[in-house]
Amino acid sequence: MKSSSFQPGDRVVLPPYGIGVVCGTCQRPVAGESHAYYQIEFPNTASRAFVPVAAPEGAGMRAALTTADMPHLLKRLQVGQELNLPRQWAARHRRVTEILVGADPYELATLTCELRRWNIERGLPDLDRQAFRRAIRLLEQEVRGLEDQCAQDVQKLLGHAWDETPN
Template identity: 80%
Template sequence: MKTASFQPGDRVVLPPYGLGVVRDTCQRPVAGELLAYYRIEFPNTASQAYVPVDAPQGTGLRAALTSAELPTLLGHLQDSQTLNLPRQWAARHRRVTEILAGGDPYELATLTCELRRWNVERGLPDLDRQALRRAIRLLEQEVRGLEDPCACDVRSLLDHAWTETPN
């Protein structure tokens, strides 16, 4: 597998923490050996993470969505694909947690659509509503800072999903 290379200032996503920015690379001692790490800072927080330069894919680190990828994301949000989540709470919670922790924007979009549909049809239990809000927040983070018509459409759709109430 090809190792991703990030530069200072690159927007990245580190699941499940969300959108961050590569500040620099640094050396840190591990078991008596100096290893190279990306230092990731997360906007609006004092949090930071260190990700090994040699194996960022092992942590799930990936480049954030770009404007060119937004039409695909918008398609996933508008398509209202069904996810076939289990009806039993424990199994559903496990699956939803996997999707949220994985941080794949297209899976998050599909999850958002499914939970939105459930919310409109019958309302959501509290934990499912929290999962919907978390998925929306993660998607909003990736779209934040991108300024093009498609980004505005995605933000508008997410804003609508945030405020929707059951029929």
């Protein structure tokens, strides 16, 4: 993943909004002072966000995955590191929500693998199924538009994971 200096046209992730594109920078007044902001637009929506140039990581903004990141993501999805999720629903829900909101693609991949394993073993309760679907969607968003073979393999694996049924 790239550094925190963004240029127009860069794909970025801004939790909880998802994938956006840097359209440029602008000056906006805050408390009587002018500050520079990245202007982020989100494809297929009229949504727009402004993120401080001085501290984009403070808003959670990061560079979207690139084709160079795909082998590591694919490996994470295939190997399926175990995630020790609490069995008690409330604690599990808190942990899963933290991962989804944080939108770290490698944590999302680990969560996807764990929920996939649970789904195959015994099926998922409704809220866990919703979290599973959301993790897959967030990963699909980030991989969409990348054209290399590894990205296509990631997309196929994610599609297959959702279509599996419990034993």
